[in-house]
Amino acid sequence: GAGVSQSPRYKVAKRGQDVALRCDPISGHVSLFWYQQALGQGPEFLTYFQNEAQLDKSGLPSDRFFAERPEGSVSTLKIQRTQQEDSAVYLCASSLGAGRNTDTQYFGPGTRLTVL
């Protein structure tokens, strides 16, 4: 079956622009995660959804970052007034269960955001 897909794959934004990154998880997966990977670092947790409920947003770096999953499937990560430090790869992952520690997270290919 289809894996996790993300769009766009690449995004170039001018500083101050708003961007929206989309994630299509595997159908039927309850949990959805967003991670940010800066150059030379491992992916860092941003936020977690269980169905449409955003249960953890502790990793969002500022109030310019906003995520939603209104119908419990597709999710959008929005970044307002982008800054150069927002340049990173944004990864989305989904898992079948409701946040169990042994659930495999299946990742999308990521969106590489470059802010000029």
Place this chain on the structure above:
Amino acid sequence: ILNVEQSPQSLHVQEGDSTNFTCSFPSSNFYALHWYRWETAKSPEALFVMTLNGDEKKKGRISATLNTKEGYSYLYIKGSQPEDSATYLCAPYNTDKLIFGTGTRLQVFP
């Protein structure tokens, strides 16, 4: 905040060599450890989920061991092939999220 360390940061080996790398994490409040392989321009791919002290998992030429008491895991690749070239990431599970290390970047030369 969990501190997850992976070593070495990068590794270059010849085809056919066996290799191993380390993931270190705090041993308190351990739940599970995930290993991923991430090839350039592709999605990170799950390798193993490990939970029990002394656990050993194998997938083809790749295997991993886990020591939860001292807080480390080893990943071994036997007879490395060029297609093994990738970044290998470990991630302990904490509360509701994975905490990733910075990864070990493996390059296998033919």
